[in-house]
Amino acid sequence: MAGRDLPIIVVGGGIGGLAAALALSKKGRAVHVLEQAATFGEIGAGIQLGPNVFKMFDYLGLTEAINQTAVFPGNLMMRDALSGEEVVRVPVGSAGFKARFKYPYGVIHRADIHGAFLAACRKSPLVTLSASRKVTGYEDRGDRVVVETEQGGSVEGSLLVGADGLWSKVRGQLVGDGKPRVSGHIAYRAVIPTQKVPAHLQQNNVVLWAGPKTHLVHYPLRRGEVYNLVVVFHSSRYEEGWDTYGDPEELHERFKGQRPEVLEFLAMVNEWKMWVLCDREPIKGWSKGRSVLLGDAAHPMLQYLAQGACMATEDAVVLANKLDAAKGDHAAAFEAYEKERYLRTARVQLMARFYGELYHAADVRRDLRNSLLAGTTPEAAINGAAWLYSGIPV
Ligand SMILES: Cc1cc2nc3c(=O)[nH]c(=O)nc-3n(C[C@H](O)[C@H](O)[C@H](O)COP(=O)(O)OP(=O)(O)OC[C@H]3O[C@@H](n4cnc5c(N)ncnc54)[C@H](O)[C@@H]3O)c2cc1C
Numbered sequence: 001m002a003g004r005d006l007p008i009i010v011v012g013g014g015i016g017g018l019a020a021a022l023a024l025s026k027k028g029r030a031v032h033v034l035e036q037a038a039t040f041g042e043i044g045a046g047i048q049l050g051p052n053v054f055k056m057f058d059y060l061g062l063t064e065a066i067n068q069t070a071v072f073p074g075n076l077m078m079r080d081a082l083s084g085e086e087v088v089r090v091p092v093g094s095a096g097f098k099a100r101f102k103y104p105y106g107v108i109h110r111a112d113i114h115g116a117f118l119a120a121c122r123k124s125p126l127v128t129l130s131a132s133r134k135v136t137g138y139e140d141r142g143d144r145v146v147v148e149t150e151q152g153g154s155v156e157g158s159l160l161v162g163a164d165g166l167w168s169k170v171r172g173q174l175v176g177d178g179k180p181r182v183s184g185h186i187a188y189r190a191v192i193p194t195q196k197v198p199a200h201l202q203q204n205n206v207v208l209w210a211g212p213k214t215h216l217v218h219y220p221l222r223r224g225e226v227y228n229l230v231v232v233f234h235s236s237r238y239e240e241g242w243d244t245y246g247d248p249e250e251l252h253e254r255f256k257g258q259r260p261e262v263l264e265f266l267a268m269v270n271e272w273k274m275w276v277l278c279d280r281e282p283i284k285g286w287s288k289g290r291s292v293l294l295g296d297a298a299h300p301m302l303q304y305l306a307q308g309a310c311m312a313t314e315d316a317v318v319l320a321n322k323l324d325a326a327k328g329d330h331a332a333a334f335e336a337y338e339k340e341r342y343l344r345t346a347r348v349q350l351m352a353r354f355y356g357e358l359y360h361a362a363d364v365r366r367d368l369r370n371s372l373l374a375g376t377t378p379e380a381a382i383n384g385a386a387w388l389y390s391g392i393p394v
Contacts (some may be wrong), residue, residue: 001156002143003141003142003143003144003158004143004158004328005155005158006030006144006156006158006206007029007030007031007032007128007157007158008029008030008031008032008157008158008159008160008161009031009032009033009034009147009156009157009159009160009161010023010031010032010034010154010160010161010163011022011034011135011147011154011161011163011164011170011293012035012036012158012162012163012164012165012168012297013033013034013035013037013040013118013129013131014042014114014163014165014295014312015042015110015113015117015295015309015312015313016163016165016294016295016296016297016309016312016313016316017035017163017164017294017295018033018040018114018117018118018121019031019056019060019117019237019312019313019316019317020161020163020213020294020315020316020319020320021033021124021129021317022060022062022117022120022121022124022126023060023120023127023316023317023319023320023321024059024316024319024323025121025124025126025127025318025325026060026320027157027320027321027323028324029320029323029324030126030127030128030154031126031127031128032128032130032155032157033121033127033128033129033130034130034133034135034147034149034155034375035129035130035131035132035133036132036133036134036135036150036164036289037131037132038131038132039112039131040118040129040131041111041114042110042111042113042115043110043111043112043273043322044109044110044111044191045109045189045190045191045228045230045273046107046108046109046110046112046191046221046228046230047107047108047109047110047113047306047309048060048105048106048206048217048219048306048308049066049070049102049105049106049108049113049306049309049310050105050106050108050306050310050385050388050389050391051097051100051101051102051389051390051391052103052310052314052388052390052391052392053309053310053313053314053391054066054103054104054106055102055391055392055394056097056175056310056313056314056316056317056391056394057105057313058103058139059317059394060120060317061120062116062117062120065116065119065120066106066108066112066113066116068112068314069108069109069112069222069223070106070107070108070112070218071106071107071108071204071221071222071223071224072093072104072105072106073092073093073105073106073107073205073206073219073220074091074093074094074204075089075090075091075092075093075206076090076092076105076205076206076208077089077205077206077207077208078208078210078359078373079207079208079209079210079368080209080210080211080366081209081210081211081214081216081255081258081259081262082211082212082257082258082259082366083258083259084259086268087210087368087369087370087373087374088373088376088381089376089378089381090378090381090382090384090385091206091378091381091382092104092105092206093105093388094378095376096379096382097382099156100382100386100389100390101386101389101390101391103391104371105389106268107206107219107220107221107305108219108221108288109191109222109226109227109228112222113309114296129153131256132151133151133155134149134150134151135147135148135149135150135169135170136148136149136150136169136183136349137169137173138160138170138173138242138291140288140291142289143156144156144157144158144290145158145159145160145289145290145291147160150176157358158290158330159291159292159330160290160291160292160325161291161292161293161294161319162174162258162292162293162294162297162298163293163295163297163312164289164297165295165297165300165370166180166278166296166297166300166389167180168293168296168297170291170293170297171293171297171298173291174288174291174293175283175285175288175293175313177280177283178246180278180279180280180300181278181279181280181281182276182278183277183279183302183353183356184234184235184236185234185235185277185279185302185356186232186233186234186235186246186274186275186276186277186353187230187231187232187274187275187277187303188230188231188246188251188272188273188274188275189229189231189272189273189274189275190228190229190269190272190273191226191227191228191229192226192227192229192268192269193219193226193227194220194224194225194226194227196227196268197265197268198226198264201218201261201264201265201269202220202227204220204224205219206218206219208353208359209258209259209261209262209358210358210359210361210366210369211258211262211360212218212254212360212361212362212363212366213233213234213254213360213362213381214231214232214233214234214254214255214258214360215231215232215359215360216230216231216232216255216262216266217229217230217231218230218265220258229265229268229269231251231255231266231272232277232359232360233251233255234360235250235254239271244271244273244274245271245273245274246272246273246274246316247272248266248270248272248313251266251272252266275304277303278300278301278355279300279301279349279352280299280300280301280349281349282342282345282346282349282350283299283342284338284342285338286298286334286337286338286341286342287331287334287335287337287338290330292319292334292337294312294315294316295308295309295311295312295315295316296308296312296318298315298341298345299311299341299342299345299346299348299349300349301345301348301349301352302349302352302353302356304313304352304353304355304356304359305348305350305351305352305355305388307348307352307388310346311345311348314341314344314391314392315337315341315345317392317394318337318340318392319333319337320390321394322334322336322340323337324338325347334394340392344392347387348388358363
């Protein structure tokens, strides 16, 4: 088969990889997704979705599937975890927010958003999904890319999209900039049935309790049937790795002295899943020859703006559009894709670090944060988010 007739290989079947497969297939391109896990799936936790990604869902024909399980909160609220005072709120459910951004702010279970992408990919005759294919390396042969997998056997493609996440093998070969940066922040996550949450703590808001070197976030998921909890604290105890179990004792120690609401939430969970949070410096040079990076593989970020999956989805749409417009000139398409994406994603990467500092401020920094944000009007809060939530042109 001539190189140009081969499918585009996408390494990684997470949200970014499936979004890429779907967006490319909608432009008439055949895609082969290689996923290392035995099945295509996502872990059980919540994810926040800005209006910028709802614009992408609309473009990809996914809105109905997403809306079936998404919850649309009234506000994003920051509260001080020591005093209980409300520091600031963004009224994401308000008429003003909807008028400004045209699309809603939602929260969803990861399995549900991933499932929506997966179902759409399965419906497309142009998408082939192969699980249990762990990519170990690839070779650019000029007219094609040949990918090697741990399971043996090679897979050929016209182009290669590295959507293999934070620990990307493709990035290792393409950029070669070593391991991600360990931030020193640890996240524990849990999803609990709403019946376990006392009525006085239930609300349709995303609430962030900002404490010294800690924060806790809670919001309802799946039509309000379950609650998502995320707690973050600073620790140099952990180096790297993820998907292991957290230590509740350590949590109680870190959050000692905080508001009763925070402690009540912590007491509801016995089993936490743990993540060591990492990111990287923003870079240029996302492509080389026939290979290109997307999502966390290109621009891993801390989750403090809740945008990693949103950015990966935007990447996917832009990449597919650029490849379509370039009519076979993949180098021009990759260049145009990076040009359109690198400053926006760099801004999120760097601002996310800053927001981490803001959430975890202690002592005078905390007082300064609370005093500077006090009295923020709904209009000002909405204006402040416009660079991000207005989204990208498609
Ligand atoms: C605590 C926390 C909270 C977050 N909250 C939000 C939020 O509210 N909103 C938001 O938008 N984002 C959020 N994010 C970020 C978001 O989860 C990521 O940015 C997003 O999942 C990245 O998607 P991806 O497809 O690029 O990478 P991943 O989701 O990491 O997917 C990569 C896929 O590639 C596969 N893979 C890896 N290596 C190989 C290989 N060698 N061969 C084959 N397959 C491979 C993996 O198994 C995986 O399926 C959060 C992240 C964290 C840690």
